[in-house]
């Protein structure tokens with residue numbers, strides 16, 4: 260099954276990389292909404308909405324909510340119904356509604372809370388607006404289940420490695436935190452993700468970061484090369500977690516830290532779930548229990564192991580059975596040799 264898992268995971272994240280590369284945002288009042296329209300389609304859509312403005316009675320905004328009212332007429336009702344149906348299909352992270360109030364037609368647009376990131380699970384908002392602005396990357400580029408850069412308590416001068424770096428958000432944030440003097444590496448096996456990460460790096464202007472192609476079971480860096488290993492929603496995807504954790508241990512300098520956000524199983528998943536490759540690639544079927552995670556870390560040589568559940572996942576079929584967790588551990592410092 261291991262080769263099948265790798266192939267399925269790689270195919271899934273090649274697809275997600277293409278989606279991330281195409282992320283676009285449009286503004287509806289103060290709401291920044293995701294948009295799948297091309298520039299030409301967007302220009303036409305703007306003209307159609309502008310034509311409705313002649314019949315607009317009022318407009319108001321409050322946090323996450325925009326409301327526009329229009330004089331009612333059969334033509335206006337039909338136009339608004341058509342435009343709203345179109346907006347629902349291209350601006351998927353907003354709730355558009357039309358309210359018919361007799362002489363007035365009221366359109367409301369409500370921003371929805373971020374979801375759908377975090378592999379296929381719901382991980383909520385892990386990054387502050389300031390963090391995202393510092394590297395100029397959209398939160399939707401994250402497929403993680405937490406923010407390991409906060410967990411890791413990074414300091415200037417340190418070397419950091421992100422296992423399964425995806426679009427590069429955590430690598431670029433880490434690079435900022437370890438500057439000056441430090442460096443952040445990301446390793447990922449999916450060419451399409453590496454291309455997105457490198458493009459994001461170019462846009463961010465971050466210089467002290469490097470994205471490497473490789474698997475997290477065989478990392479292309481020498482022994483004891485890094486101070487901190489981070490990872491965000493990736494280790495659950497590996498078929499052999501023991502191999503990944505042994506490799507992480509090899510990479511860390513003595514006394515180095517592991518700070519990972521990942522999915523864990525709170526209850527045993529049904530065999531039918533465990534065997535589904537799509538659910539494995541979606542960060543569900545590959546989850547292991549906290550006890551199994553702790554044993555694998557301990558077997559790899561880690562000490563100071565701490566696993567804290569941060570959020571139960573609401574997902575059909577596994578409701579309450581899997582959760583995001585923060586996982587911390589360290590490689591013991593070298594034991595001092597006896598004095599001669």
Ligand SMILES: C[S@@+](CC[C@H](N)C(=O)[O-])C[C@H]1O[C@@H](n2cnc3c(N)ncnc32)[C@H](O)[C@@H]1O
Nearest residue numbers: 272401402403423424425447448449474475491
């Ligand atoms: C769920 S995404 C998380 C990406 C990123 N950490 C984030 O928080 O957005 C998983 C990423 O790990 C990569 N990946 C999965 N298994 C891997 C493996 N065995 N070796 C290297 N990369 C892997 C995928 O290509 C994908 O980019």
